[in-house]
Amino acid sequence: MKVTNRSYPFPVLRDQSDDYYSTHFIASVTNMSEDENFIYINFDFSLNNNELKELIHEKKCFYGIHLECPKTHFRKVFKTYSEKYEIKISKELLRLNVEINTFIIAAETIKDYYSDFFNFDYEGSAFDIDKGSRLAVGNLINIDIEENDEHQDASPIFIYRKSAKLNPDPIEIITNAETVIIELSPQNFKLLNNIKNNQSSFIECSIGLPIIVQLLEKFKNDSITDQNSRWTKAISAKLASLNITFEDDEPDLVNIANKIMGDALSRGLLSMKEVIFSVDNEDEGVV
Known part of the structure; x- marks a missing residue:
């Protein structure tokens, strides 16, 4: 799933947008490993926005990982409140290219959301955020899964x-x-x-x-x-x-x-x- 550069009714932290300044949200895959049946993918989230960090600490927001494999049609959203997270997925669900999008998502309705990092156009403004809304959009991650014919019959x-x-x-x-x-x-x-x-x-x-x-x-x-x-x-x-x-x-x-x-x-x-x-x-x- 490729995330389009859509418009939002409130500031969203993301690349190619000036809603915020001097702050970032970056997701990276730090390690991949596998055993006989599963693939393990380790993530690291880098966020230097104090307001969003506090919302995640209070569990009012969470890091969302949308993983999709076009070849097998497998897709799933994982959520975590931790800056480091490991996903465990059956090998049979992933093949060749896997697309990963990351977000910061509101876990509940948030009233009067404000950040010191808002662009000057939003200075003095606060926003009501609905549950499920994206407050930050991370970078697209593509990973390749090596074919393993040993497990094809299973x-x-x-x-x-x-x-x-x-x-x-x-x-x-x-x-x-x-x-x-x-x-x-x-x-x-x-x-x-x-x-x-x-x-x-x-x-x-x-x-x-x-x-x-x-x-x-x-x-x-x-x-x-x-x-x-x-x-x-x-x-x-x-x-x-x-x-x-x-x-x-x-x-x-x-x-x-x-x-x-x-x-x-x-x-x-x-x-x-x-x-x-x-x-x-x-x-x-x-x-």
């Missing part, structure tokens, strides 16, 4: 993401990315997060299985637009390991999808049986 086929649309559908499938993006409405995304740790098998059966069928339809019709994406490689490798081809005119895509997912259907049904049995036992007072 790449996830799906990534679940909360839709940012105004009136989203309950579910939307995006296949023109490195992994298949499953965008859920905010309500459904919240429900998914509530059950994902205990009901992963049910999720695979009820959501993942139909989507794999849809993806296999693309393979059968030879309508894959990017043969080099992670999800196409992962499914192709699985099909090859199972000795499955689409030579038949009417292949049983549901059965093939279930095999690819390691019999997700049986595991999903067993998971629901355990939930129902558990509820029945609670109703009967069984401990």
Whole structure:
């Protein structure tokens, strides 16, 4: 996400703006490391504005880090009140170029905001700042993630993401990315997060299985637009390991999808049986 040089109804500390003088906000990546599963990115924030520092100290503002990987469509905002911060991200979510924007963001409504570093045009002025507003915009940081083919086969086929649309559908499938993006409405995304740790098998059966069928339809019709994406490689490798081809005119895509997912259907049904049995036992007072 490239931040445009937009106009604000109040002074914002940023490059190419004269809203402030003799003060700066600079973010830098001081170190990157990795282990078998995760990438670690260390940040250092340099801020010499006393008023903004005090607001962050009082937790009325925070440092915001917007990280986005165009290749995988992964994006997330991290927040911290510390001048030094480490992000831990799964390797499978980042590939090639990663864009990082940094901000200072209001954590609550701020009344009568004033800084001694305001430009002379704002001398004597104070501003009411809404929660979520940007008070400072840092420099754009681009980092490159080295490809590691060793982990390609372990790449996830799906990534679940909360839709940012105004009136989203309950579910939307995006296949023109490195992994298949499953965008859920905010309500459904919240429900998914509530059950994902205990009901992963049910999720695979009820959501993942139909989507794999849809993806296999693309393979059968030879309508894959990017043969080099992670999800196409992962499914192709699985099909090859199972000795499955689409030579038949009417292949049983549901059965093939279930095999690819390691019999997700049986595991999903067993998971629901355990939930129902558990509820029945609670109703009967069984401990």
